[in-house]
Structures are given as structure tokens and as C-alpha cells.
Amino acid sequence: MSSMEYGNLAYLVLLGAVVVFWFLVSHRQSLNKTLQHGALWGLIFLGVIAAIGLWDDIRQTIQPQQLVVSDAGRIEVPRAPDGHYYLTLDINNAPIRFVVDTGATSIVLTQSDASRIGLTDDDMIYFSEAMTANGPVRTAPVRLDEVALGPFRDTNVRAFVNEGDMKGSLLGMDYLSRFARLEIAGGRLILHR
Structure with a gap:
């Protein structure tokens, strides 16, 4: 990974931590329900990241070669x-x-x-x-x-x-x-x- 990619990764991790912290603080009364929603959003996020990572492979398979x-x-x-x-x-x-x-x-x-x-x-x-x-x-x-x-x-x-x-x-x-x-x-x- 290049230094630019490490910087982007650090930014995304920090942004994610801030969002999770805000979410937990704002919903501290119903923490169990909040954790369920957090897990659901985490899975959605991982699915989107996987789709983006595999997009070049999917497009190469679908796209005609010549x-x-x-x-x-x-x-x-x-x-x-x-x-x-x-x-x-x-x-x-x-x-x-x-x-x-x-x-x-x-x-x-x-x-x-x-x-x-x-x-x-x-x-x-x-x-x-x-x-x-x-x-x-x-x-x-x-x-x-x-x-x-x-x-x-x-x-x-x-x-x-x-x-x-x-x-x-x-x-x-x-x-x-x-x-x-x-x-x-x-x-x-x-x-x-």
C-alpha cells in the first residue's frame, strides 16, 4: 500500500469510529437494539466494500473481449x-x-x-x-x-x-x-x- 492509501484508510477508520461513538452515545437507553442495528449496518458496509472490490472482476467477465x-x-x-x-x-x-x-x-x-x-x-x-x-x-x-x-x-x-x-x-x-x-x-x- 502507498502512503496515500494508508492515509485514506486511516481517515475512513477514524470517520467510522466517530460515527459509531456518536451512535452509541445517542442511543445509550436502548443499547441492545442499537448494537443490532450497528451489526446490520456493518454487514451492509462490508457487502458494499466487497462489491466494489470485485467490480473489476465482474465487469471483465460480463464485458465482451472483442x-x-x-x-x-x-x-x-x-x-x-x-x-x-x-x-x-x-x-x-x-x-x-x-x-x-x-x-x-x-x-x-x-x-x-x-x-x-x-x-x-x-x-x-x-x-x-x-x-x-x-x-x-x-x-x-x-x-x-x-x-x-x-x-x-x-x-x-x-x-x-x-x-x-x-x-x-x-x-x-x-x-x-x-x-x-x-x-x-x-x-x-x-x-x-
Whole structure:
């Protein structure tokens, strides 16, 4: 927790203590009934806090991940609660989840995603280097036989496998530039082809 969060927590605890103290003093004649009401309000408060804490998980479950509108030739992707856009592409018939990264030049796969699509250690020679926010990392250039996003299919697509640790694979501008138009509006990423 940051110092700001500790300050907020301390404020809420102090505010709660003042409210409880006032409530007990003002209802000291019927203390049993007051404690019952206090317990009820405490449970309501805990329920609201739990709902707020779980809201991102609930919204992520309900919210559609990506919408393909093939007759209009577009794909719409809602912004995730963390502020990023995620796309699931079928690479060599295996679904791989990517974070859309307009700061990345190419498709960059994690080692685990590379093995999921059938690439082996023999397919990867780490001789190239990429500059990341964490410094330089070695990468292995590879070719992807087929990349599909909804109805859009591309073959023989260039990509790189990152030798370092990554949270997830990146979908960079080399692939995104295959679309005629890319726009971000109303919390949605819209790709037109």
C-alpha cells in the first residue's frame, strides 16, 4: 500500500469510529437494539466494500473481449480495466492473447506462447536484439505460418520471440499496419480492413 492509501484508510477508520461513538452515545437507553442495528449496518458496509472490490472482476467477465463485425470489415475491442487493449489471434490454429502495443515495432511472443504455437528451441536462434523499457533483450526472428484475427487471415508473418521474461505477447505496428485504419474512440479500439 502507498502512503496515500494508508492515509485514506486511516481517515475512513477514524470517520467510522466517530460515527459509531456518536451512535452509541445517542442511543445509550436502548443499547441492545442499537448494537443490532450497528451489526446490520456493518454487514451492509462490508457487502458494499466487497462489491466494489470485485467490480473489476465482474465487469471483465460480463464485458465482451472483442467483437468482429465482418460485414463491415472491422473489429472492435473494448478497453480493459487496466487501460490496455487485448486481442486474441489464432496463430497456427492456437489462440494467443496479445496486448496491443503501438510502441512495439513487431509481433513479440513470449517463450511460452511460442511453444504453444509449435515453435521449438531448434526454430529459435537468439541473435537479434531489441530495446525495451527495461533495457536490451535478445530476440529470435521467426515466421508465423498463419495469423488470423476474426475473418482476416495473413500468412508468412514476421515475428520475434523474446528471450527475457514478459507478462504477455505484444502486438506491434508491423501487424497493425496491415489494417487500413486504426482508431481509438469511446473506450474502444476499432480496426478497419
